[in-house]
Amino acid sequence: MTYRGIRYNLAMQNDTIAAIATPQGVGGIGVIRVSGSDAFALVSPLFRRRANDQIPPSHQLTYGHIIDPQSQELLDEVLVAFMRAPHTYTREDVVEIQGHGGPLVLKRLLRAVLAQGARMANPGEFTLRAFLNGRLDLAQAESVMDLIESQTEVGRRLAVQQLQGQLSSQLQEARHTILGVVARIEASIDFPEDDVPTPTVAELVPIVSLAQRQIAQLLAGSEQGRLYRQGLRTAIIGRPNVGKSSLLNALLRTERAIVTSVAGTTRDTVEEVANLRGIPLHLIDTAGITPTDDPVEQIGIQRSRAAAESADVILLVFDGATPLTVQDRQIMDELQALGFGAREKSSSRSVVLVLNKADCQQRVETGELQEIWPDAPLVATSTLSGQGLADLEEAIVELALSGKLQSNENVLVTSARHQDALRRAAEHIDAAIASLQKNLPLDFVSIDLRAGYDVLGEVTGETASDDLLDKIFHEFCIGK
Numbered sequence: 001m002t003y004r005g006i007r008y009n010l011a012m013q014n015d016t017i018a019a020i021a022t023p024q025g026v027g028g029i030g031v032i033r034v035s036g037s038d039a040f041a042l043v044s045p046l047f048r049r050r051a052n053d054q055i056p057p058s059h060q061l062t063y064g065h066i067i068d069p070q071s072q073e074l075l076d077e078v079l080v081a082f083m084r085a086p087h088t089y090t091r092e093d094v095v096e097i098q099g100h101g102g103p104l105v106l107k108r109l110l111r112a113v114l115a116q117g118a119r120m121a122n123p124g125e126f127t128l129r130a131f132l133n134g135r136l137d138l139a140q141a142e143s144v145m146d147l148i149e150s151q152t153e154v155g156r157r158l159a160v161q162q163l164q165g166q167l168s169s170q171l172q173e174a175r176h177t178i179l180g181v182v183a184r185i186e187a188s189i190d191f192p193e194d195d196v197p198t199p200t201v202a203e204l205v206p207i208v209s210l211a212q213r214q215i216a217q218l219l220a221g222s223e224q225g226r227l228y229r230q231g232l233r234t235a236i237i238g239r240p241n242v243g244k245s246s247l248l249n250a251l252l253r254t255e256r257a258i259v260t261s262v263a264g265t266t267r268d269t270v271e272e273v274a275n276l277r278g279i280p281l282h283l284i285d286t287a288g289i290t291p292t293d294d295p296v297e298q299i300g301i302q303r304s305r306a307a308a309e310s311a312d313v314i315l316l317v318f319d320g321a322t323p324l325t326v327q328d329r330q331i332m333d334e335l336q337a338l339g340f341g342a343r344e345k346s347s348s349r350s351v352v353l354v355l356n357k358a359d360c361q362q363r364v365e366t367g368e369l370q371e372i373w374p375d376a377p378l379v380a381t382s383t384l385s386g387q388g389l390a391d392l393e394e395a396i397v398e399l400a401l402s403g404k405l406q407s408n409e410n411v412l413v414t415s416a417r418h419q420d421a422l423r424r425a426a427e428h429i430d431a432a433i434a435s436l437q438k439n440l441p442l443d444f445v446s447i448d449l450r451a452g453y454d455v456l457g458e459v460t461g462e463t464a465s466d467d468l469l470d471k472i473f474h475e476f477c478i479g480k
């Protein structure tokens with residue numbers, strides 16, 4: 001398979017790889033991770049400790065120093081863990097060097113390990129090895145990234161659950177059910193003369209239906225699961241002074257999500273992440289989207305338009321205390337031109353009408369708004385009193401899910417990839433049941449069942465193509 005354009009072949013899997021496993025920047029400690037059959041042999045000559053005769057006991061931290069073997073220069077005071085395969089992250093011999101967490105220190109330590117003959121690890125290569133060596137299946141490997149990137153407590157819990165293999169075991173259960181039926185059908189086809197009885201439709205339908213229900217159950221919570229993982233892009237749009245920034249702050253204050261790095265923070269659009277009942281709500285406070293002659297403003301407007309266009313939800317904010325202005329109407333026209341009108345029935349593009357300043361006397365004619373967006377929820381809010389904010393959150397979730405948020409207890413599927421595979425599997429199983437009910441030859445049924453079985457294997461990785469693996473591990477960071 002190709003890996004970042006490199007052919008990731010068996011020979012490369014035999015390399016001993018090394019990388020800095022802790023984030024770039026300054027920290028109390030920093031970790032160099034080394035994995036592969038030569039890991040112990042490569043690190044040992046660098047590591048000086050009191051009793052230098054043998055490799056320290058496996059899976060224990062040993063105090064010592066890392067020395068540059070050429071110059072004998074002392075590089076850092078460290079704790080080192082030598083971990084003998086197979087009880088390691090990659091199932092290979094692993095050495096982790098805990099040094100001081102400075103970028104230069106770690107670079108020197110890594111360089112010393114590379115000079116010994118280790119190869120710099122590719123992004124996600126440690127986890128890829130864990131997968132290839134059977135320590136994790138693909139769904140579990142993906143959850144490692146989800147766990148690292150989780151922004152809300154719900155997201156974290158779902159990722160840990162997937163890492164523990166809960167999704168995988170449900171999938172294997174469904175696959176097992178399907179395979180049982182395939183085996184019975186194929187035995188009766190392959191050995192008709194050996195008295196293998198041909199299973200009857202009445203026998204098979206209940207078993208295939210069980211697999212169908214198992215898949216349907218996983219799919220049931222998957223829309224909500226995707227929201228927890230991906231979050232919702234929400235653009236706040238409206239003319240100046242209606243309370244957009246106040247609304248952003250009010251939504252953030254309810255519960256802020258944990259954010260490590262937020263892309264798109266610019267001078268004129270502000271992006272923050274609120275925690276909406278476990279869903280990371282990416283709120284984008286826009287500058288304005290109506291045409292202007294000022295070149296600086298134009299840039300802001302372009303960014304705001306882009307934010308609107310890529311948003312899942314638009315909060316269209318009005319000052320409820322003043323009748324609609326020319327500027328309000330310009331924005332309404334502009335939004336319709338961008339495809340956010342009533343005529344566009346695309347569910348992912350949803351408008352919530354927000355009448356802010358509900359604490360003041362209301363003077364907006366809502367009929368005009370409802371004519372343009374008849375299906376859009378209309379919520380009166382006050383960022384001063386907090387009135388309507390919970391309703392607004394509710395409206396956002398309902399729009400995104402086309403329904404209410406259920407308890408997240410039964411959510412196991414959180415990724416679009418898994419959801420897609422499950423949907424395709426469900427189609428194959430449905431087709432198998434239809435063929436059974438039409439009394440079609442059993443090999444038709446068997447073909448569909450096998451296809452369903454294979455598609456489910458894409459999630460856990462048994463039947464994942466090299467391209468797919470490539471794509472998944474490409475997203476990882478170096479050192480993971």
Ligand SMILES: Nc1nc2c(ncn2[C@@H]2O[C@H](COP(=O)(O)OP(=O)(O)O)[C@@H](O)[C@H]2O)c(=O)[nH]1
Pocket residue numbers: 238239240241242243244245246247356357358359360381382383384385
């Ligand atoms: N009475 C009242 N005033 C508000 C409310 N929300 C915002 N404001 C005020 O409206 C003005 C503009 O608010 P701001 O959030 O900066 O609006 P933006 O220009 O749309 O971002 C400020 O003086 C706010 O204090 C509200 O719910 N009620």
Ligand SMILES: [Mg+2]
Pocket residue numbers: 244245246285
């Ligand atoms: Mg503002």
